Amino acid sequence: MTLPVLVAAALFAGVIAYGLFGGADFGTGFFDLTAGSSTRGAELRTLVDHSIGPVWEANHVWLIFVLVTWWTAFPTTFAAATKTLFVPFLLALLGIVLRGAAFAFRKYSGTLAQARLFGAVFAGSSLIAPFFFGTIAGAIASGRVPADGNGDLWASWLTPTSLFGGVIAVGTCSFLAGVFLTADADRSGHPELASTLRRRTLAVGLATGAVVFAALVPITRDATTLSDGLTGRAAPLVVISGLAGAATLVLVFMRRFSPARLSALVAVATVLLGWGVAQYPWMLVDEVTIDDGAGADATLVALLVAVGLAVVLVLPALAYLFRLTQSERWTLR
């Protein structure tokens, strides 16, 4: 394994972590949005507050990790991607900003009217951000970002792969969030809420699965390098992901919410990993390889030092945070 590939692996680990944890946070927006009137939705919205309140900022930092590692390790590809995909990057950013701010504002807003406004912004923008991240992934994976960054500002991402990528991202985030919220509601003794959430989660899961199937043909045509990889080297991962996704549906259906969380994480992690494996060795598909796009060796080594520090300093702290939030004392009463 070359040095750049090692760093790319660390970068991609960040993408997966963001996809899982950030994704689950974003997905709560869907349930928040569809929770109904202020009275009817109060219980669910309180659960959303409680579930992601302590962790969303930490989960958000994965994105910073990804961006920073990307521009440090593969600077020209970062510049090329931000130039060509200016519009989706900007819109994803808009989603992130509105969501983070509105979430904090809603929690402390003084009146119901304000809470409604901020809540709507929070929930809506939670869907905008993953959609545009999905389009960005789709554009890179389908080889729409030229090495010099002079791709068309619109045509580069208004493609089947990008648009399906966006919808799938939204669906996946919502499904993940649904599984976690259902488990939280069940664990904290809100059986009615849990069963509503269970129904919705199943619906979201089935719908997302249907979209994935519908997307297969257009994506195979539109993104040949990616689909070659997905059906070749990455095929085992795709299969595992499909199985884990189906298992999650079954577990949720059987009200086995705790194990469903694990299988949902596996399903999403393997599909992301599958994308990475399928796209290897390209950084920007069909344009720049990981080795060619890499920056100076000294910088890559330094980055690995930073990654090592993260493993030693950040992961234990993160584990502590997650353990606290899952403990009895912290459960919503």
Add this chain to the structure above:
Amino acid sequence: MTPLLPVMAADPAGLLPAREQMALSLGWHIVLACFGVAFPAMIFVMHRRAIVRSDPVALGLARRWSKVSAVLFAIGAVSGTVLSFEMGLLWPGLMGPFGDVLGFPFALEGLSFFVEAIFLGIYLYGWDRLPPRLHLLMLLPMAAAGVVGTYCVVSVNAWMNMPTGFRMVNGQVTDVDPWAVLFNSGTLLQFAHMWVGAFMVVGFVVAAVYAAGMLRGRRDEHHRLGFTVPFVFATVAALLQPVVGHVLGIRLGQTQPSKLAAFELATTTEQPAPLRLGGLLVDGEPRWFLEIPKWGSFIARGSFGKPVRGLDTFPVADQPPVNITHVAFQVMIGIGSLLALAVVVFWLARWRGRDLRDNRWFLRFAVIAGPLAVVALECGWIATEVGRQPWTVWHVLRTTDAATDNPGLWWSYAGACVVYVGMTSGAWVVLRSMARRWRAGEEDLPSPYGPQRQDA
């Protein structure tokens, strides 16, 4: 009169809006960032007092401050994310060639944000859930992360001012040494100035809130303590800041003489150089200033005899916009001196047995000292950044070559203005309503749609 931000015909289409958008988002982020840097330390002092002395007033303040910090840190984090995107969206000419040179400090900065966000989550939600002393300790990693994070970002900025850690060979970047960037010689002072500045901003702003309360007649222990703790922080910072700033300025004579010339409104080289208070450059001539002989040399060079190089010794293409730089610099110095004087007066009076917290004029001043500190901070950055022009990386990369050529950037700038106005108003409305409910005796602030409040 020379245009404020000269734009040449050959400039990339995105240049002007990119600059404006960068200035807006950085100028906004920096204020919130100050809270991320300095507020945990202040909450720590307050919270510790509550535990050690079993002081209920301090405990109430610490609880409230932690709720305020939840709002401020959230918008601080998202506004920082904006910057990470903008580095690429607005400045591909910087990030493409130099990403691997300047990126490493950002990576470490990312780590410290991780630590900050994790312990923030634990601290905010740990009230009544963690054992009190352990809970208190959760603030320490946050404060430490603030130091490391500030050092790291500022090292990038210091590198833009005094680039090292690479060589240019035939227009290509080679021999990259990221550690040299992280530990570049300019960082320590610039970091110190920024860090102390953050304590000034947060100290004076928080003190201002309680000073305003006292002016309205709320003179209870809650307000007195809420004023005093941040004011003590602000005092130490305000006294240190001119010293650090002065040393920082002396360096400029060697490293960025054209910036120094703009700071000092020096059109021609003078020895010794006077200090010009106020004034603007009109048609190439300095006008409307007050001249103090020799002091320019002292402030800029640390001695009354040394010369200050004039702008006319630099090619026109290498001169920064003089007026913005000069005015911003002087406003910073003016405010810094004023605030340092004010804290000296306060503590002298205190030593003589007079408590200025009972003096309405002093309280009025304390209320505006908060915004003044923010203005000083903004002006310091504007002076630094605009004074570096036309270079993004000093004598290596011109801003025209760093900027994107995207012609649609005015749209994104307009959008950014709307979003920042919205976020500012949102924060204002929410923080005001929190304060109002606290005054009305509601301590917990349940969410309005929460189970406790469904009847409301």
